[in-house]
Amino acid sequence: MQKPGLPEGTRDFGPEQSRKRNYIFDTIRAVFIKFGFQPLETPAMENLSTLTGKYGDEGDQLLFKILNNGDFLQKADPDALEARDSARLASSISKRGLRYDLTVPFARFVVMNRHALTFPFKRYQVQPVWRADRPQKGRYREFYQCDVDVIGSDSLLYEAELVQIYDEAFADLQLPVEIRINNRKILYGIAEVAGITDRFTDMTVAIDKLDKIGFDGVRKELSDRGIPAAAVATIEKILSASDLEALQPVFAASETGKQGLEELEQVFRYLEKVPLRNEVRFDITLARGLSYYTGCIFEVLAKGVKMGSIGGGGRYADLTGVFGMPGLSGVGVSFGADRIYDVLDMENLFPDALTESVRILFAAFDEATHLYAFECVSAVRAAGIPADLYPTPGKLKKPFDYAAKCNIPNVAIIGETEMQERTVTVKNQQSGEQKSMSLDELLQYLSGH
RNA sequence: GAGGAUGUAGCUCAGUUGGUUAGAGCGCUAGUUUGUGGCACUAGAGGUCGGGGGUUCGACCCCCCUCAUUCUCCCCA
Numbered sequence: 001m002q003k004p005g006l007p008e009g010t011r012d013f014g015p016e017q018s019r020k021r022n023y024i025f026d027t028i029r030a031v032f033i034k035f036g037f038q039p040l041e042t043p044a045m046e047n048l049s050t051l052t053g054k055y056g057d058e059g060d061q062l063l064f065k066i067l068n069n070g071d072f073l074q075k076a077d078p079d080a081l082e083a084r085d086s087a088r089l090a091s092s093i094s095k096r097g098l099r100y101d102l103t104v105p106f107a108r109f110v111v112m113n114r115h116a117l118t119f120p121f122k123r124y125q126v127q128p129v130w131r132a133d134r135p136q137k138g139r140y141r142e143f144y145q146c147d148v149d150v151i152g153s154d155s156l157l158y159e160a161e162l163v164q165i166y167d168e169a170f171a172d173l174q175l176p177v178e179i180r181i182n183n184r185k186i187l188y189g190i191a192e193v194a195g196i197t198d199r200f201t202d203m204t205v206a207i208d209k210l211d212k213i214g215f216d217g218v219r220k221e222l223s224d225r226g227i228p229a230a231a232v233a234t235i236e237k238i239l240s241a242s243d244l245e246a247l248q249p250v251f252a253a254s255e256t257g258k259q260g261l262e263e264l265e266q267v268f269r270y271l272e273k274v275p276l277r278n279e280v281r282f283d284i285t286l287a288r289g290l291s292y293y294t295g296c297i298f299e300v301l302a303k304g305v306k307m308g309s310i311g312g313g314g315r316y317a318d319l320t321g322v323f324g325m326p327g328l329s330g331v332g333v334s335f336g337a338d339r340i341y342d343v344l345d346m347e348n349l350f351p352d353a354l355t356e357s358v359r360i361l362f363a364a365f366d367e368a369t370h371l372y373a374f375e376c377v378s379a380v381r382a383a384g385i386p387a388d389l390y391p392t393p394g395k396l397k398k399p400f401d402y403a404a405k406c407n408i409p410n411v412a413i414i415g416e417t418e419m420q421e422r423t424v425t426v427k428n429q430q431s432g433e434q435k436s437m438s439l440d441e442l443l444q445y446l447s448g449h
Numbered sequence: 450g451a452g453g454a455u456g457u458a459g460c461u462c463a464g465u466u467g468g469u470u471a472g473a474g475c476g477c478u479a480g481u482u483u484g485u486g487g488c489a490c491u492a493g494a495g496g497u498c499g500g501g502g503g504u505u506c507g508a509c510c511c512c513c514c515u516c517a518u519u520c521u522c523c524c525c526a
Contacts, residue, residue, distance in 0.1 A: 003499085008518070058524060061450090101526090129526085134450090136520055143526065205524095288525095309526065336526030365484070400486030415484060427485070434485085 009141030032124035042105040064098040098130035111323040119152025149332030160270030182286035189257015194231040208287035360410040363399035373414040
């Protein structure tokens with residue numbers, strides 16, 4: 001006999017967890033649909049050529065690769081095999097990999113189906129993704145993303161809609177969040193003003209850590225990355241500006257920076273027109289890792305909870321370009337369902353009703369009454385009410401025990417008398433109240449209890 | 450990729466400086482007037498102590514190796 005186990009960083013979801021997860025998915029999906037997004041599903045695996053080079057060097061290393069079928073070593077690169085060079089060998093023995101996110105497969109889909117799509121194309125996608133990261137708290141190797149993207153328009157209307165979607169979905173989930181927004185062009189403008197456009201990435205990585213390591217830490221990080229002291233001083237001065245207005249004079253010398261400012265102002269002009277239930281905040285230090293973002297970027301943090309971001313996204317001016325379809329701008333955001341689950345669980349924010357499986361359990365005493373009970377449970381089900389029949393007739397201890405453990409609120413007792421009178425005796429598990437009623441009365445009773 | 454922690458019953462964990470037959474709680478099964486659950490009581494099943502090697506008269510305990518899980522850093526949802 002072998003010991004059963006699960007691969008590192010993956011999990012089973014039992015009935016209760018699944019119900020809670022579906023609650024999250026359903027809530028988010030309903031908002032997506034309301035905003036006019038259309039469903040899309042893509043395969044778990046993609047050609048590696050589709051995935052590699054889209055997420056930076058680190059991302060490439062986190063891709064799960066799938067071993068080719070058949071006698072793959074026969075066709076393996078003999079030199080790489082001899083040299084034990086895994087990186088080089090991989091391409092000759094693996095041509096497919098598990099998807100790393102939902103955005104790149106979406107871009108591939110758009111390019112392949114451009115003839116059939118009407119732009120701007122709004123799609124949502126709720127599927128698992130896989131990353132060969134070292135698992136830890138709030139980080140898994142298999143996790144779900146709920147993505148919404150619009151492709152084929154550079155209108156800032158969509159940035160505003162996506163903020164609204166975040167706001168509404170988290171309000172529906174009763175989870176207070178802070179939605180942070182920034183613009184890649186503002187970050188580039190900082191680099192321009194500081195005269196270090198060649199060190200743009202180093203700069204963003206460093207200032208992204210501001211709320212974690214403070215100004216002193218950022219200063220050190222910038223210096224360590226070889227950015228001159230004068231530039232560090234300039235950056236620090238710009239970072240201390242907390243609102244958009246204060247940045248106006250700073251970007252007098254940066255066309256890109258100015259443009260970033262204008263974009264954010266436009267987004268806020270839209271948002272001023274609608275009521276929002278969560279805090280939306282401009283955060284100049286927000287950077288985000290993925291290299292394809294070009295305009296607005298977003299991040300969502302749960303308030304008062306120690307957990308990484310539970311959502312993020314941004315504008316990418318030319319994601320489809322690598323697949324041979326340039327000039328198509330897109331913007332999208334993602335909900336990290338598994339982290340949202342962890343936060344809702346920690347904060348006890350799941351609705352109580354989620355634990356209920358069926359409304360009523362039928363229990364009978366012998367073969368004859370069991371048959372009548374089967375008739376009854378079928379009638380209840382036919383009325384669209386979830387119901388169950390305990391499989392073995394006999395003493396009532398077992399079915400009552402079962403009902404208690406499965407959180408079933410009503411138990412119907414079916415005995416000789418009930419069968420004769422064509423009634424059922426229903427006990428409410430919570431109040432202990434018990435009464436006899438006809439089947440019609442039962443249906444009415446159940447729709448209320 | 451770097452570093453730490455933990456592996457003992459189905460689950461959560463005790464286990465003395467190394468000493469006879471390895472424990473508890475929960476869960477499970479069966480009972481406690483054969484038409485009534487959560488509670489209580491009684492009885493019972495269930496472990497090659499992650500695996501391999503070593504030290505020792507003797508190892509759950511000490512040493513080495515290995516596997517698995519988990520946490521932190523990097524990075525991310």
